[in-house]
Amino acid sequence: MRLEDVWLRYHRRGPWVLRGAEVRIDPGDVAVVLGRNGAGKSTLLQLAAGVLRPSRGRVVDRPAAVAWVPERFPADQPFTVGAYLTAMGRVAGLGAPVADRAVRHWVDRLGLARFHGVRLPELSKGTAQKVGLAQAMLRPPGLLVLDEPWEGLDAAARELVPEVIGEVLADGGAVLVSDHRGETVRLPGARQWTVADGTVTEQAPSEGAAVAVVELAVPAARVAAAVARLRADGHHVLRVRDHAAPPPATRPAGPSADLVPPSAARPDPGPAADSVAPSAALPEPGTPAGTTLSPTGRPEPGPAVDAGIASAGDPMAGVPSPVEPAPVALDGHAPADQAPEVAR
């Protein structure tokens, strides 16, 4: 599918949101759309999905079966989860038995079974988001467009998104996904499109310069200074959270994953230490270096805040790594110069 010289504005005299966007995505490709709030990420995704029509230019070779997961699922509807999903399966052109089977499959897969008879307005945000994902997957999509799919999902469900994406890609589909929280480090090998000032640019992947995610614990009182220093050193701070021992569901696979507690983000982490609860798992003296690290490189007792940091290749100054040059926790690989910009 290609966007050829696509321009878009929402009103006749309004400002151009996109100007001359030229992008292409092929079957089996996944592209991550990055950009600041209001840059036009959702607009680009909606153009690709066919929700919006370009003011100028055209979208060609869009697959017949497109699935779109909106940023916010429209939960204000008078249906139960099961009835809604079945109806959406029928809308997508599935026969009754096929739709029922697909609904059962995705309801089980996404952990929605106990919500089957619950009315949509009564769902929590995360559960509603899962319904949004389920409705998109009922008909196997040739193009799956996900707008901030991790928003509001719990740790276990966040792991499902890359799985689902992988399956769509394996079936020869293409996937477009937007993200502003750095979750796309879970999608190694994704192409990266950046939307800024109305233009879309694709970063060429730079070989051999992968980004790794390092998790470290710092005393709560010093978190602001630590974050500032890490940023000054050119690192991308992905998030700051107040639990040092998150659930194991998000344990990343990697050579040194067993050294480090995996990440579990709060639904809405602040850019700095806006909440500094004492850490549940404090480093003991003798703890393998790298389990939790203070900014000074010395495991310290006391209240701590975990910070996920994307390190762009160079070892972090002042932070000794136990297995040089391997990163402390490896969540995924991505081109070095495009570390997701999160929680700035």
Added chain:
Amino acid sequence: MTGLVRLRLAGFLRTGRALAPVLAGLLALGILYGGGRARPAEAYGVSAVVLFPVLAWQTKLLLDVEPDVQRRLARVLVGPARERAAGLLAAAVAGLGTVAVALVLPWLVGGVTVETGPGDLPVAAGVALGLWAHLLALPAAVALGALASRAVTRSAGYGVAVLAVGVVGTLVLGLSSSVAPWLVPPVMPTARALTGALTASTALLLSAWALFWAVVALSGYAWVRRTRA
């Protein structure tokens, strides 16, 4: 597309939004038939005029009950043309239900007379003409309601304004002394025609006029909706 029509009708009925126009319609028809008995064709002609705003309002409610994002989800699944068509079709089906109530109601409340004088139409012919009058009003009402829907007007205020201007315009410009009767659907002229002897040519003209108006209005709706998802 049938799936989407069903989904939208279900949404309309389950939210209870269908109740308001039905009550308004019953109230208007109750007042209409409370004054005494009339011949079927004549009574149904006025009934179609009274129901025109109700049908347009009902269409707007039906189209607006679905959240904007849900409408866009449907657009992605079935494509823009079918998404639009499904909404109009759902509104037409709901409108047919209201028309059926309007056709039956006068018989229940004794609003029509079965006595026919010399030169009067048989009762069955009167009912058939009544059905025709309502079916002429329905596409125009659906088109007006669609033009007033949130997908087009984007705000509640503009939506009500479009609906009010459309209805008042249809009534005022439909008067016999109107300067531009062609601008509006022939709801009033149809009612007038049904008070006397209706010739075939008049019936044909009114049918073509109503159809043409609905086609023009629905084309406008489709054109505006191209860029308004």
